[in-house]
Amino acid sequence: MSSSWWQFFRRWFESYSQLDVIVMGLANSGKTSFVNAVIGKPFSRNSIPTFSAITTTIYKHINNSNYKLKLIDLGGQKRLLRAEWLKYYRSADSIKPSFCCHNITPFNKDIQALVFVIDVSDKFSLPAARKLFREVLFDTEADQTPMVVIGNKIDEVTENSTFLGVKLSDIQASQSSTKNRNFLGKFYSNRDQIPDYLADAQPESSGFSIRSSRSISSLRKQLYGRINIFAEFLGLELHPDMSISVKLDESTATTTNASESLQPLTRELDRDFAIFLTSIKEGDDIPDIIDWILGEMDSRP
Numbered sequence: 321m322s323s324s325w326w327q328f329f330r331r332w333f334e335s336y337s338q339l340d341v342i343v344m345g346l347a348n349s350g351k352t353s354f355v356n357a358v359i360g361k362p363f364s365r366n367s368i369p370t371f372s373a374i375t376t377t378i379y380k381h382i383n384n385s386n387y388k389l390k391l392i393d394l395g396g397q398k399r400l401l402r403a404e405w406l407k408y409y410r411s412a413d414s415i416k417p418s419f420c421c422h423n424i425t426p427f428n429k430d431i432q433a434l435v436f437v438i439d440v441s442d443k444f445s446l447p448a449a450r451k452l453f454r455e456v457l458f459d460t461e462a463d464q465t466p467m468v469v470i471g472n473k474i475d476e477v478t479e480n481s482t483f484l485g486v487k488l489s490d491i492q493a494s495q496s497s498t499k500n501r502n503f504l505g506k507f508y509s510n511r512d513q514i515p516d517y518l519a520d521a522q523p524e525s526s527g528f529s530i531r532s533s534r535s536i537s538s539l540r541k542q543l544y545g546r547i548n549i550f551a552e553f554l555g556l557e558l559h560p561d562m563s564i565s566v567k568l569d570e571s572t573a574t575t576t577n578a579s580e581s582l583q584p585l586t587r588e589l590d591r592d593f594a595i596f597l598t599s600i601k602e603g604d605d606i607p608d609i610i611d612w613i614l615g616e617m618d619s620r621p
């Protein structure tokens with residue numbers, strides 16, 4: 321290759337900002353489906369469990385900027401995820417865990433974002449998902465690593481079922497929805513101005529179906545209702561000023577007065593954080609999730 325061609329390619333590659341993102345969560349939560357959706361592969365019901373870390377690189381050109389996004393799908397199988405994920409997160413160099421693997425791709429030690437996927441339709445795995453989520457949250461807190469939590473598979477949550485233990489009929493009241501997926505909130509982030517975002521949201525185009533007589537503020541309430549339930553389940557508190565606090569270990573709850581209910585201790589979450597309740601299968605929110613992650617890169621020095 322002539323040197324001018326080489327220089328051209330070098331410049332082209334160097335114009336890309338690289339962003340390494342770990343995608344994690346329990347087995348069967350939808351991590352590989354998420355990565356596939358990002359690269360435009362069709363959704364598959366019969367996806368094969370991932371037994372090693374798989375890196376997928378995509379190039380995005382958004383707002384006159386070039387991005388090289390590396391998604392590292394850490395298989396959710398127990399032996400990999402629980403024992404090894406921190407090594408991936410912290411490792412300086414390529415790590416080849418003891419149990420395998422020739423197909424692990426070395427990656428940059430600087431993980432710039434975490435995507436944590438939870439299957440909200442599977443009540444049996446939810447306690448373990450919550451536990452792992454909180455371990456990851458605390459383990460990465462000091463680095464202030466931006467984090468996106470995806471509450472996945474809302475298409476499986478039907479109107480007659482409960483959502484994280486709450487009867488949907490109690491939270492959606494008179495909302496009219498034509499499709500199951502329409503009744504769950506989309507997105508909360510302590511970085512973006514969500515109240516404005518929701519106020520501006522066009523219910524029909526953003527996947528929500530409401531009676532035209534219903535006001536945006538009641539839509540907003542419903543959205544927050546569902547996001548709040550999910551946040552509460554995760555041990556988080558969402559505040560109107562967009563800050564988020566994390567409830568510390570419930571066992572440390574204290575009471576000052578016998579008549580007061582138990583108040584868990586809380587601490588403000590000092591990192592960019594977003595929650596999506598969505599269906600990766602439907603795929604509608606995938607561009608928003610990627611935008612949020614890339615927006616994170618833009619806002620960093």
Ligand SMILES: Nc1nc2c(ncn2[C@@H]2O[C@H](COP(=O)(O)OP(=O)(O)OP(=O)(O)O)[C@@H](O)[C@H]2O)c(=O)[nH]1
Nearest residue numbers: 347348349350351352353365367369370396600601
């Ligand atoms: N209904 C529904 N099913 C989904 C959705 N996302 C993923 N699935 C299904 O959930 C199953 C597991 O999806 P995967 O993406 O393989 O899960 P994973 O987290 O990569 O699992 P491991 O590789 O074992 O850690 C597959 O059958 C998917 O088709 C969704 O939004 N809705």
Ligand SMILES: [Mg+2]
Nearest residue numbers: 351352369370
């Ligand atoms: Mg997988």
